Amino acid sequence: MGYIIQYINEFYSLTLEMAPWLLLGFFFAGILHVYMPGGSIRKYMGGKNLKSVVYAALLGIPLPLCSCGVIPTGISFYKEGASKGATVSFLISTPQTGVDSILATYSLLGLPFALLRPVVAFFSGILGGIISNKTSNGDSSQSGISYAEMPEDASENKALKMLRYAFNEFLMDIAKWLIIGLAIAASISAFLPDRFFTLYLENEMLSMLLVLVASIPLYVCATGSIPIAAVLMMKGLSPGAALVFLMAGPATNTATIAVIGKAIDRKTLFVYMASIISSALFFGFLTNNFLPREWFTSFISGHGDHQHELLPFWLKLGSGIILAILIIYGYINRYLNNRKTSNIPIMTSQINQMKIGVGGMTCNHCKMNVEKSISKLAGVENVTANPDTDEVIIQGKVSLDVLKSSVEDIGYEFKGEISG
Numbered sequence: 001m002g003y004i005i006q007y008i009n010e011f012y013s014l015t016l017e018m019a020p021w022l023l024l025g026f027f028f029a030g031i032l033h034v035y036m037p038g039g040s041i042r043k044y045m046g047g048k049n050l051k052s053v054v055y056a057a058l059l060g061i062p063l064p065l066c067s068c069g070v071i072p073t074g075i076s077f078y079k080e081g082a083s084k085g086a087t088v089s090f091l092i093s094t095p096q097t098g099v100d101s102i103l104a105t106y107s108l109l110g111l112p113f114a115l116l117r118p119v120v121a122f123f124s125g126i127l128g129g130i131i132s133n134k135t136s137n138g139d140s141s142q143s144g145i146s147y148a149e150m151p152e153d154a155s156e157n158k159a160l161k162m163l164r165y166a167f168n169e170f171l172m173d174i175a176k177w178l179i180i181g182l183a184i185a186a187s188i189s190a191f192l193p194d195r196f197f198t199l200y201l202e203n204e205m206l207s208m209l210l211v212l213v214a215s216i217p218l219y220v221c222a223t224g225s226i227p228i229a230a231v232l233m234m235k236g237l238s239p240g241a242a243l244v245f246l247m248a249g250p251a252t253n254t255a256t257i258a259v260i261g262k263a264i265d266r267k268t269l270f271v272y273m274a275s276i277i278s279s280a281l282f283f284g285f286l287t288n289n290f291l292p293r294e295w296f297t298s299f300i301s302g303h304g305d306h307q308h309e310l311l312p313f314w315l316k317l318g319s320g321i322i323l324a325i326l327i328i329y330g331y332i333n334r335y336l337n338n339r340k341t342s343n344i345p346i347m348t349s350q351i352n353q354m355k356i357g358v359g360g361m362t363c364n365h366c367k368m369n370v371e372k373s374i375s376k377l378a379g380v381e382n383v384t385a386n387p388d389t390d391e392v393i394i395q396g397k398v399s400l401d402v403l404k405s406s407v408e409d410i411g412y413e414f415k416g417e418i419s420g
Contacts, residue, residue: 003190011186012320014108014227019319020311021107022178022223023167025100029064030166032099034158045082045090048136053129056086057122060094062102064170066177066221069365070094071256072410075263076369079409084264085133088272091260093125095250100174101222105246108230110299112291113243120247120283128275132268172330173363174221179327181224185231197236208241208284212277215248222250230300239296240284247280255360259411338388352397357415358407361387366412373406374398391418 044055065073070091078087097118106114193199201207220228228249229242252273261269287296358370370385370392381396394403404414 007186007190010189010231011182014182014185014189014231015323016313016316016320018104018107018182018227019323020315021103022100022323023319025064025098025103025223026166026171028099028103029170030162032062032064033165033170034162045077045086048083048085048133050126050130052083052086053089053126053133056082056089056129057093057125060090060125061097061118061121062099063094064098064100065094065365066098066174066250066363069173069363071259071263072366072369072412075259075411076372078264083133084136084268085129085131087264088132088268088275089125089129091272092128092251092275093121096121096124096222096247098222100170101226101250104223104226108226109233109242110296112295112299113239113246116243116283116287117246120243120279123283124247124275124279127279128271131271131275135267135271167326168330168333169364171326172334173365174223175327175330177219177221177224181220182227185227188228188235189231192235194234195236197232197238197241199236204238204240204288205285207238208244208281211237211241211245212248212280215245216252216273216277217254218249219253219255220249222246225249233296233300238284238288239291239293240286240288242296243287244280244284247283248276251276259360263409263411334388338386353393353395355418356392356394356400356403356407357390357418358385358392359390359413359415361385361390361412363387369410370407370412373410374403377402377406390415 044059045052060070063070074087074091074094077090078084082090102114102118105117197207201210225246229237229245232245233239233242257269257273260272361367361370364387367385367387371383374380374383374385374392374394377398379397380394383392383394385392400417407414
């Protein structure tokens with residue numbers, strides 16, 4: 001019973017510590033989404049040169065996209081004309097950070113880590129981009145379906161659109177992984193012995209390698225990785241190894257590896273993985289050996305001893321309550337929408353309509369990419385994708401082979417037609 005109470009207390013404490021910064025980060029993410037020019041990313045990613053690689057990294061760092069959302073987005077840029085180098089730079093740098101995760105990093109890991117994460121993401125993205133441009137076979141892109149931005153509803157109030165995206169669409173994209181990250185962090189904090197890593201794993205390079213091996217297949221978003229890294233450091237993990245986890249965890253997972261190899265090519269996948277692994281170990285080594293240890297440990301120790309208070313308790317508590325209400329509302333709303341969608345009858349005798357299965361959709365960005373891709377096909381009148389059920393309802397007349405090609409071209413799994 002004591003362990004359960006301790007677990008609940010740790011989960012509660014970590015949530016309150018992150019909540020104000022998460023809400024602020026979501027707000028800025030909404031501003032970026034609504035007010036950033038729609039074609040600004042594609043405009044600067046076409047050249048097979050260093051400038052396009054740098055632009056891709058700089059544009060990707062603040063974007064609130066985790067690896068599940070950045071992969072189809074990056075692939076769509078590549079299909080439209082972005083160079084391989086710029087695409088790889090975007091794919092590497094974007095999921096490691098985001099305006100929301102930078103602010104949340106500051107809340108649990110302190111200013112040095114909050115500054116270090118985007119710097120490391122920038123340099124690792126440039127490394128991968130340069131190598132990709134040097135090793136590519138001349139073609140800057142592949143021809144295929146055009147993934148132009150969907151036309152915006154001019155009548156919609158931009159402020160309301162920003163708030164809806166920030167506190168509903170984007171929040172629900174990462175809610176699941178944020179909760180999982182907090183749950184894992186609370187478990188480690190409650191059950192792992194204090195100073196575990198200094199007692200049982202003193203070799204810092206070995207600890208970095210073990211963290212790297214564990215991080216590569218694991219899916220964790222940039223924000224969800226923060227509480228895990230913070231608690232691991234409280235248990236004695238070195239700052240360099242924590243940085244390795246913060247880099248490799250969000251940027252890699254088994255699904256990402258499979259999609260890049262299939263949608264672009266295996267050489268690009270090798271460059272992508274090698275850039276992330278080498279950069280993570282290099283910057284982890286630099287952090288452990290050339291940056292003052294107290295920059296990182298003093299802030300973590302303050303949290304562990306419950307002495308470091310960045311914000312007043314009432315603000316953290318209020319933010320935690322608001323965050324919980326928004327997540328609960330989001331899940332209820334998603335459940336009701338799923339029920340409504342599942343009750344739509346397939347009336348092939350009256351209208352050309354079909355339902356197909358599409359695997360790999362995990363967020364609203366995935367939904368948008370699938371709907372964009374299919375809506376561009378000749379004969380398609382309307383498309384509704386549901387990431388929660390892996391189903392897409394299509395109105396119009398189009399063959400399954402064409403649908404399969406459209407879905408697989410942007411890195412998702414085509415599961416065939418669903419009857420009934």
